[in-house]
Amino acid sequence: MKRIALNFLAVVFFAWSGPASATPPAGLDEALSRAGMLEEGDPREVIAVLAPYAGTDHPDVAFQLAMAHMRLAIEGVEPADIATAAIQPALEHAQRAAALGSPHVWSLLWMIHANGWGVPADDEVAIGYLVRGVDAGETGAQLNYSLRLYYGTDGVARDVDRACALFRQLARDQQARPHISHAMGVATTLGECGEPADMARGIAMIQEAADIGEPAAEYDMGRAHEYGWAGPIDMGAALDWYQKAAAQGEARAQWRIGIAWVRGEERAQDGAQAVLWFAQSAASGWPDGMVSLAVMYATGDGVAQDSARAATLYRQAADLGNAHALRSLAGMHVNGEGMPVDPVRARELYREAIEMGAQEVPALRNLIESELRRLDASPPADSRGSSDG
Structure with a gap:
C-alpha cells in the first residue's frame, strides 16, 4: 500500500492484488511475488525482475512496471522538476495495464495527472481516471473518491450522501477502514450519513485514523482534548496530538x-x-500561520522587527480570505508602520475586514476616523501663501 500526500487529504493507493492470468508463463508468479516484496525498495529492482515478462498480456505485470517507473521518475525530485520523458515509461505501461483490464491503474493515472508529475496538472482529467477506478470496484479509488466527495475538493463537488454510501461499503474492508475513519468520525459527530450525532462514537473513529498516523485526524484529536470533546480537557494530551500532526x-x-x-x-x-512553527505553517499556506508570523514581525517578538515583512504576510493572508489580516493591514496604514500614513486606505481595508466577518475594534475605527478628520482639515499640499501687498 502506498500513501502519497495530495493537498490536505490522505491519498491511499491499494496496489497489486495478485496474478490474474489463468495460465501464466513459467516463472511469472514468482516474479510478481518478488516484485511485490521489493515494492518499498529500489524501483529499478522491480523493473529488472519484471522486464523479461514485459510483453506478457498480464495486467499485473504492466501495472507493477507502471508503478515502478512512476516511483523512479518522482522519488527525490521536486514536482516541478519531473520531466515528461521520465514519466513517459510509466504512462506507457499504465496504458497497457488499462487495456489489459487492471482496475488499479486508474488510481495511478489519477495521481500522475492530479499532481502534474511530468504532465500538466489537470483535476478534470485526474478525477475522470479516479471515477473509472471507482466504477471498476478498485478499493483505493473508492476510498480516495469518497474523501473528495465528503470534503468537496480537487474538482469534486461536495456530496455527503454519495460519500456516506461509499464509506459504508469501505467500512467492511479491514485495510480501507482506518483510512476513512477520520471522515466517518467527523460525519458521526455532525449527525451526517443518516445517523444521529454521536460525539463519543465519532471521536473514537477519529482516533482510529489518528492511531495509524493520519495527520488531520491527529490534529482533530488535539482539538478533542483541548475542548473536552473526548472527556475532561487535557492540554497535555492535546499538545501531544498537535505535535504529532505538526511533525507530519x-x-x-x-x-x-x-x-x-x-x-x-x-x-x-x-x-x-x-x-x-508559524513560519512552517505559513509556508504550508495556512492563513492563520501567516497572520501570527506577521504579528511576530510587527512586534519584534522572537525575531527582528520588520514592518514591511509583516505587511507582506498580512496581505498574503488577506488574499486567502483572512479578515483579521485585512483589519491588521488597516492598522498599519493608519499608523504608517512600514508604509506612509494613509487613513483613506486604512478605512477601505477596515470596512472590507468587517464585511468579511472581522470583529469591530472601536479604538482602531476611532483612530482611522480621527486621522481622516485631520486630513480633511489640512490645507492642500500644493497651497501657496499670499499677501495683500
Missing part, C-alpha cells in the same frame, strides 16, 4: 504549536520557537 506537516497543527510557545502552554514562553 499539518499546517493547522504547526500554527497551534506556535501558539503554545507564545502562551507558554506546558512549556516556557519562547517567541523564537513560536516564529519557527
